[in-house]
Amino acid sequence: MNPWLAQIRKERRGLIILLSVILVAISVVTRVLLMAKAFAQVDFSVSNDLEMAFIGLFYDLVNAVYFSAPLALYLWLIPGRVYRKPWHIYVLYGWFFVLIFILVFNGVAEWLFWDEFSSRFNFIAVDYLIYTTEVVGNISQSYPIGWIMIAITGIVVLMVMAVRPWIRASAGSHEPFRIRTKYFAIFSIVFAILLVTVTSKYHQYSRNTLVNELSGNGMYELFAAYRNNELDYDRFYKGLPAQEAMKLVRENLKTKEAEYLSSNPFSITRRIMNRGPEKKFNVVLISVESLSAEFLGRFGNTEGITPFLDSLSQHSLVFTNLYATGTRTVRGLEALSLCVPPTPGQSIVRRPNNENLFSLASVFNEKGYSSQFIYGGYSYFDNMGYFFENNGYGLIDRSSLGDEEIDYENIWGVADENLFTLALREIDSEVTRHPVFSHIMTTSNHRPYTYPGGRIDIPSHTSRRGAVKYTDYSIGKFIREASKKTWFDHTVFVIVADHCASSAGKTKLPVDKYHIPLLIYSPKNIPAGTMDRLMSQIDIGPTLLGLLNFSYTSDFYGYDIYKLEPGRERAFISTYQNLGYIRDKELVILSPQSKVETFQITEDSQTAVKAEDPQLVREAISWYQSASYSFKNGSMKAKQYTSHENTDY
Incomplete structure (x- = not known):
């Protein structure tokens, strides 16, 4: 194994990198599946293909920073004497089970949302989060939700099993609070810069709306739509x-x-x-x-x-x-x-x-x-x-x-x-x-x-x-x-x-x-x-x-x-x-x-x-x-x- 990668696996920040890799991988698979679903309506060309690939990857990485924030905060604050306890590794397994479940569930939800609206999550999805009774009821009456949840759970279990060695390697790390604070400060600065500078406009290049949609990241678009719930005309x-x-x-x-x-x-x-x-x-x-x-x-x-x-x-x-x-x-x-x-x-x-x-x-x-x-x-x-x-x-x-x-x-x-x-x-x-x-x-x-x-x-x-x-x-x-x-x-x-x-x-x-x-x-x-x-x-x-x-x-x-x-x-x-x-x-x-x-x-x-x-x-x-x-x-x-x-x- 690459010495740098081997060292990263032994540090807490390695878990952030691991989670980001998982998020990007799931996002790329979701994008490819949605491209296949919308194949007949997407104008495939060199410029459009590059936009979907590279701009899509950019938004996946931005979303990885946002999505990793709760885990980054936890890894910064949890004391070393607790982090190295034998039982704590099961807490880390729990973190990754929950976070990977959210990512896989989000991918499936994007597929179903695209089936209805031919777009990534947007303003409509934000509205629907408010009316959970109707939306959950509609999904359960429209799709075999029980089997879908069983399948998602099975996929997540397999994925957690696959990354167990990386999690175990990190579980015994010893990082002083001063070092952890330095890394968390860097993470926070990157988070703040992205929050202020990145908007959905960067993937609105193509004349083909579906190309623009596929160039984005569904979870990021949900976050962006929530931020822009009200649009002031004059502004x-x-x-x-x-x-x-x-x-x-x-x-x-x-x-x-x-x-x-x-x-x-x-x-x-x-x-x-x-x-x-x-x-x-x-x-x-x-x-x-x-x-x-x-x-x-x-x-x-x-x-x-x-x-x-x-x-x-x-x-x-x-x-x-x-x-x-x-x-x-x-x-x-x-x-x-x-x-x-x-x-x-x-x-x-x-x-x-x-x-x-x-x-x-x-x-x-x-x-x-x-x-x-x-x-x-x-x-x-x-x-x-x-x-x-x-x-x-x-x-x-x-x-x-x-x-x-x-x-x-x-x-x-x-x-x-x-x-x-x-x-x-x-x-x-x-x-x-x-x-x-x-x-x-x-x-x-x-x-x-x-x-x-x-x-x-x-x-x-x-x-x-x-x-x-x-x-x-x-x-x-x-x-x-x-x-x-x-x-x-x-x-x-x-x-x-x-x-x-x-x-x-x-x-x-x-x-x-x-x-x-x-x-x-x-x-x-x-x-x-x-x-x-x-x-x-x-x-x-x-x-x-x-x-x-x-x-x-x-x-x-x-x-x-x-x-x-x-x-x-x-x-x-x-x-x-x-x-x-x-x-x-x-x-x-x-x-x-x-x-x-x-x-x-x-x-x-x-x-x-x-x-x-x-x-x-x-x-x-x-x-x-x-x-x-x-x-x-x-x-x-x-x-x-x-x-x-x-x-x-």
């Missing part, structure tokens, strides 16, 4: 002078039916005036979990997994060019209820100080409606219950159902048909006294893709295709049962996705992965037809209110698409840190470190790099910067008006 993104940004937004929000109520340059409050009598129909808004447009036959699907929605589309007003604002349910709920562009970091649904905001329920409640949010799971998840209860909605969730009313449930909630039975009951109880606005959020189209047997021809727990078809069945059953109610002829049904089933692609923001369907069905009141103009999810609320011919005071950032002059259409798409702005077949992406990129959107929804359009970039910045400013400064709060006269406030 991380390219901006404009605040008044200039708001001026641009005020200009872009002005439409023929809207009049600003204030000359305050930071106010977007407008009076929306629609001529003629208001149509106070009941409104049932169904936001469907992960319903990508590509699942529907109307958008080219040939699998027949949405037979009811395909049939209903023939009798509905169908919006064919609509894009979700984000990739999470809370982002979709934010867009549907608040009609604001996505702000970086957390969805507003999950942020502090999100009470008493101007929402879709604010408008309906002012018109004398009873507004409800009806959810098939427990509404504490993702802070949904708190958000909706404090923004004008009555809350109804899983706890409102008795055990005898539930045919089936999994960790996310009851089967969609039971959710819709609950919704019918709640609407019936209110509709005789007030018109009703009910926002219903489904859950069945979510891993583990389980649902009651005998409903459709795809067995439960087999694929997303089955979950989509079961949700389609449940919506069909709900509409048919609602059609027997006295209130049906005076009701507008709005069916839309919260987000797509997958947001993974070769680019940062693959446009086609945000394309969602929207059907508005009210056979007695709204003629069937097609709207093919570009729309954002935040435009649904204003467009719906326009169809009802409502006049109201608005702080929405969305448009009534029927009142908007042609050529002014735009859409917003985002992840938790990349903010996309679509207009005129061009896509602007705003990213942290004030990065701006411009792309041309091709006919097949792919993107090609394009020279920057300064005016388009200014528009993109103004929308996102102003939305962040408005929430941060309380401008999104609902306001009370005693008249429609101009008022500075």
Whole structure:
């Protein structure tokens, strides 16, 4: 054996080196397996291969420093007289069993996370750590978790056995506290330098997003995402002078039916005036979990997994060019209820100080409606219950159902048909006294893709295709049962996705992965037809209110698409840190470190790099910067008006 290595094995610091080697080895194996899994979508080239290999190794080593910190602290502080006791070697075996178990478990978890999101751990993983009941339940219902844990334990035992000689060699070392302090001080300086200087940006070189993902380290990315749980727009993104940004937004929000109520340059409050009598129909808004447009036959699907929605589309007003604002349910709920562009970091649904905001329920409640949010799971998840209860909605969730009313449930909630039975009951109880606005959020189209047997021809727990078809069945059953109610002829049904089933692609923001369907069905009141103009999810609320011919005071950032002059259409798409702005077949992406990129959107929804359009970039910045400013400064709060006269406030 190399004399240097033999000497290192006899010292305490040798255990840090051993742990680092194990971490790097497991990380490299994980990276190779993920590369194989994503083989078809990764652009393999000399530059990309070198990035994945060497930048990936750099992040593995950085993570090794972070991960070794608890063991380094222990090895520094444990006295020599205890360290050399015969029984202490079993403590060291325990350390390595626990640490190697975490590393192997993390590798398996990365594989499962990639299977769902096609990325390393990120902001979503941080969110999921908060809701351990749902996440652990989802994993146990989706995978043979018992066998996985047995396999992990077996692998860890074998690995600890393999490194026993190295651990034994270190167990008898004699290092004075002064020497240990010197080594720990060096370790601490390296730790601090890495903490201050290294960020995730160093592996964001390739145009291929998956190459960038594979160049990172999953455990490091989890740590980085936790540190960046909130992203302040002004600090991380390219901006404009605040008044200039708001001026641009005020200009872009002005439409023929809207009049600003204030000359305050930071106010977007407008009076929306629609001529003629208001149509106070009941409104049932169904936001469907992960319903990508590509699942529907109307958008080219040939699998027949949405037979009811395909049939209903023939009798509905169908919006064919609509894009979700984000990739999470809370982002979709934010867009549907608040009609604001996505702000970086957390969805507003999950942020502090999100009470008493101007929402879709604010408008309906002012018109004398009873507004409800009806959810098939427990509404504490993702802070949904708190958000909706404090923004004008009555809350109804899983706890409102008795055990005898539930045919089936999994960790996310009851089967969609039971959710819709609950919704019918709640609407019936209110509709005789007030018109009703009910926002219903489904859950069945979510891993583990389980649902009651005998409903459709795809067995439960087999694929997303089955979950989509079961949700389609449940919506069909709900509409048919609602059609027997006295209130049906005076009701507008709005069916839309919260987000797509997958947001993974070769680019940062693959446009086609945000394309969602929207059907508005009210056979007695709204003629069937097609709207093919570009729309954002935040435009649904204003467009719906326009169809009802409502006049109201608005702080929405969305448009009534029927009142908007042609050529002014735009859409917003985002992840938790990349903010996309679509207009005129061009896509602007705003990213942290004030990065701006411009792309041309091709006919097949792919993107090609394009020279920057300064005016388009200014528009993109103004929308996102102003939305962040408005929430941060309380401008999104609902306001009370005693008249429609101009008022500075």
